[in-house]
Amino acid sequence: MLMLACPWCGERPEGEFICLGEAVRPRPLDPSALGDAEWAAYVSDRRNIRGRHDERWWHVRGCNTIFTIGRDTVTHQVFAGTQDEAAP
Amino acid sequence: MIGPDPEAMQRYSFFSLARNALSQHEGWQRAWRSPPLKPDYDVVIVGAGGHGLSTAYHLAKEHGVSNVAVIEKGWLGGGNTARNTHTIRSNYLRDVSIRFHDVSVKLYEQLSRELNYNILFSQRSMIDLIQSWGKMRDLRRRSLAMALHGPAYQLITVDELKRRIPAMGDLSDVRLPPLGGMLHPEGAMARHDAVAWSYARAADARGVEIHQHTEVTGFTFAANGAVTGVETNRGVVRAGKVALATAGNTSHVIAKAGLNLPLVTRNLQAFVSEPVKPIIDVIVNCPDVGLYVMQSDKGELVIGGGTDPIPSYRQGCHFATFEDVVASLVELFPRFRNLKMLRQWGGAIEFAYDASPIISATDIPGLHVSTGWYGGFKSIPVGGLTYAHLIATGQPHPLAGSFGLDRFRGLRFLLEAGTVAQR
Ligand SMILES: Cc1cc2nc3c(=O)[nH]c(=O)nc-3n(C[C@H](O)[C@H](O)[C@H](O)COP(=O)(O)OP(=O)(O)OC[C@H]3O[C@@H](n4cnc5c(N)ncnc54)[C@H](O)[C@@H]3O)c2cc1C
Ligand SMILES: [Zn+2]
Numbered sequence: 001m002l003m004l005a006c007p008w009c010g011e012r013p014e015g016e017f018i019c020l021g022e023a024v025r026p027r028p029l030d031p032s033a034l035g036d037a038e039w040a041a042y043v044s045d046r047r048n049i050r051g052r053h054d055e056r057w058w059h060v061r062g063c064n065t066i067f068t069i070g071r072d073t074v075t076h077q078v079f080a081g082t083q084d085e086a087a088p
Numbered sequence: 089m090i091g092p093d094p095e096a097m098q099r100y101s102f103f104s105l106a107r108n109a110l111s112q113h114e115g116w117q118r119a120w121r122s123p124p125l126k127p128d129y130d131v132v133i134v135g136a137g138g139h140g141l142s143t144a145y146h147l148a149k150e151h152g153v154s155n156v157a158v159i160e161k162g163w164l165g166g167g168n169t170a171r172n173t174h175t176i177r178s179n180y181l182r183d184v185s186i187r188f189h190d191v192s193v194k195l196y197e198q199l200s201r202e203l204n205y206n207i208l209f210s211q212r213s214m215i216d217l218i219q220s221w222g223k224m225r226d227l228r229r230r231s232l233a234m235a236l237h238g239p240a241y242q243l244i245t246v247d248e249l250k251r252r253i254p255a256m257g258d259l260s261d262v263r264l265p266p267l268g269g270m271l272h273p274e275g276a277m278a279r280h281d282a283v284a285w286s287y288a289r290a291a292d293a294r295g296v297e298i299h300q301h302t303e304v305t306g307f308t309f310a311a312n313g314a315v316t317g318v319e320t321n322r323g324v325v326r327a328g329k330v331a332l333a334t335a336g337n338t339s340h341v342i343a344k345a346g347l348n349l350p351l352v353t354r355n356l357q358a359f360v361s362e363p364v365k366p367i368i369d370v371i372v373n374c375p376d377v378g379l380y381v382m383q384s385d386k387g388e389l390v391i392g393g394g395t396d397p398i399p400s401y402r403q404g405c406h407f408a409t410f411e412d413v414v415a416s417l418v419e420l421f422p423r424f425r426n427l428k429m430l431r432q433w434g435g436a437i438e439f440a441y442d443a444s445p446i447i448s449a450t451d452i453p454g455l456h457v458s459t460g461w462y463g464g465f466k467s468i469p470v471g472g473l474t475y476a477h478l479i480a481t482g483q484p485h486p487l488a489g490s491f492g493l494d495r496f497r498g499l500r501f502l503l504e505a506g507t508v509a510q511r
Contacts, residue, residue: 001407001408002398014408015408018397019397019398019399021352021399022352022399036497036498037497040350040496040497040499041348043441043496043499044350044441044442044496045348045349045350045496046339046348046349046350046351046352046441047339047343047348048339048340048348048349048351048352048353048399048438049339049340050337050339050340050353050401053399055398055399071398073353073399073400073401073402074400074401074402075402076400076402
């Protein structure tokens with residue numbers, strides 16, 4: 001069982017959260033300027049890192065906050081996230 | 089150079105068994121060779137799981153391409169092919185998926201004979217238990233889609249469910265009482281190791297080389313960007329074409345070529361109970377609660393559920409998922425409450441963005457991928473057939489034309505999601 005640190009509620013058990021997957025790049029500010037390949041890459045490509053990556057979690061059975069943490073996808077060890085949540 | 093002769097392969101039969109018994113079983117040939125690694129091949133396949141080996145077999149058999157090396161970091165058939173719960177079925181939703189998997193089931197039906205190897209194919213049928221009206225609508229839609237293509241998927245009543253699965257308990261007590269079921273008579277199972285071994289032996293007999301304990305760590309490229317070979321822990325191996333069949337690790341491997349794919353890797357686990365007398369003779373799948381169960385020839389119950397809901401390469405047991413699956417099991421089958429679980433394990437499987445397979449060329453000339461096999465044991469025969477066709481001819485096989493990476497650029501997704509615990 002993972003214990004996750006919600007920025008509002010503190011450490012809570014995994015079952016209260018839904019994992020929203022890899023923290024993807026911010027949505028492009030001007031999608032119409034992109035070609036099909038770039039748009040497809042934004043929509044569906046993932047880095048799918050074997051090792052440490054950033055991912056989003058939603059405290060759905062708690063305070064409803066969505067936040068980013070770091071986690072190793074092999075050991076499942078959790079770290080502080082490195083992504084800037086304020087970016088678009 | 090004249091390659092090995094498939095006719096020279098030692099045939100397995102009742103007579104060869106009897107003959108070898110007389111000589112204390114010391115006269116059996118090795119099932120495949122362990123030749124030295126050559127500096128170059130026409131095709132290098134990365135990953136000796138079912139898909140890599142079936143692809144090698146079809147390259148040699150249908151396309152006469154036998155200067156092929158299958159390179160495997162561990163041992164042959166030791167990845168997801170060794171870890172899966174061997175269910176074979178064709179009850180998909182999209183036309184292309186149904187046709188593709190229907191061909192795979194038919195190839196499986198003939199495989200023991202085709203490869204002269206008993207894969208213990210057992211077409212015992214699969215029943216999807218329906219416990220919500222949403223799932224009822226979903227599966228009836230699937231049944232109508234399948235009616236267009238051949239494989240059967242028929243609605244059955246609760247009484248018929250009880251008749252076919254007498255091991256179930258008193259259904260009036262369960263939280264979500266079953267509303268009916270879907271019967272898929274083509275549903276089958278086969279011995280997973282035997283599938284890998286039979287393809288390995290048949291490919292080897294046609295000249296394909298299998299190199300175990302050889303890990304691909306990178307690629308080499310020509311000035312024009314085309315791939316020219318692979319870097320391994322045993323040195324560089326040059327290749328006219330490189331074909332990945334690396335299951336859960338495809339993103340990790342292809343990142344060395346600078347590519348990102350629409351894939352997520354997750355852990356899927358399974359477990360088996362102590363062996364008991366025959367009690368279930370069909371494959372029971374419960375998509376509403378995320379559980380499936382069948383009984384192996386050894387008498388063990390083979391049990392699985394959904395994937396862990398997080399990206400993971402862990403190949404282990406996530407307790408929260410285990411608990412969910414077991415809770416669903418003992419609710420529908422209270423008599424299994426006292427069974428001891430003997431083994432549990434996990435495998436790292438990949439999902440494409442739309443949950444359909446990817447059999448495709450890539451942006452790098454000469455580099456091919458076959459991936460997205462989160463339930464791809466059933467697809468090993470047709471996956472190899474179609475991937476070999478793409479590698480040899482440069483054109484997608486007619487059965488797999490929709491499975492290219494270009495579908496993501498055109499947003500032509502082949503959504504096959506919503507099949508929890510159906511693999
Ligand atoms: C618990 C579980 C249950 C499942 N149940 C079913 C089921 O009931 N029905 C079904 O149809 N499917 C099922 N599956 C899915 C099925 O196991 C896979 O889709 C299928 O085995 C994939 O075959 P493969 O050849 O692609 O992969 P694998 O057998 O995993 O082969 C890939 C190989 O690539 C090798 N490799 C990786 N990286 C490298 C590298 N860098 N260099 C060299 N070699 C490398 C690996 O060591 C591995 O041997 C299940 C999977 C799991 C984990
Ligand atoms: Zn919270």
